[in-house]
Amino acid sequence: MDKETIIGQYPRSPDCLLSILHDLQEANPENYLTEDDLALVAAHVGLPLSAVHDAVTFYSMFSLRPRGRHIIRLCASPNCHLAGAWSALAELRTLLGVDVGGTTPDGLFTLELTSCLGVCGVAPVMMVDDEVVGNLTPDKVRQTIARYREAG
Numbered sequence: 193m194d195k196e197t198i199i200g201q202y203p204r205s206p207d208c209l210l211s212i213l214h215d216l217q218e219a220n221p222e223n224y225l226t227e228d229d230l231a232l233v234a235a236h237v238g239l240p241l242s243a244v245h246d247a248v249t250f251y252s253m254f255s256l257r258p259r260g261r262h263i264i265r266l267c268a269s270p271n272c273h274l275a276g277a278w279s280a281l282a283e284l285r286t287l288l289g290v291d292v293g294g295t296t297p298d299g300l301f302t303l304e305l306t307s308c309l310g311v312c313g314v315a316p317v318m319m320v321d322d323e324v325v326g327n328l329t330p331d332k333v334r335q336t337i338a339r340y341r342e343a344g
């Protein structure tokens with residue numbers, strides 16, 4: 193589906209801003225929003241381009257640069273930190289061969305840190321796309337990454 197079709201599915205209202213941005217980003221195989229996307233959305237919902245840009249940079253789910261097909265977000269807030277998130281991070285760095293902010297050469301994964309995901313009861317936690325993976329151990333990290341690699 194092209195960008196105009198995606199945007200055209202929504203009413204011309206600022207209330208639709210985040211939904212449109214989400215759909216546009218999801219439709220991009222490189223998982224990010226272009227400056228052109230932002231301009232198209234601003235015109236559609238009747239907001240200044242700067243307001244759309246502010247929204248995109250405020251929410252960590254959006255990106256203005258190309259990313260992998262799967263986004264891994266490891267929680268770096270205190271509860272997860274104390275529960276061993278850094279062991280999970282070390283395992284992720286080794287398995288993926290990239291540091292935080294990096295994308296694997298095959299374009300499959302981007303590794304990011306995030307603040308509290310609101311599921312501290314199962315700390316340490318990471319999200320892979322929309323999936324919450326809690327009680328992380330290096331073994332569980334390996335199994336999760338293997339599962340996503342297998343799925344492609």
Ligand code: FES
Pocket residue numbers: 267268269270271272273307308309310311312315316317
């Ligand atoms: S501190 Fe990690 S989910 Fe809350």
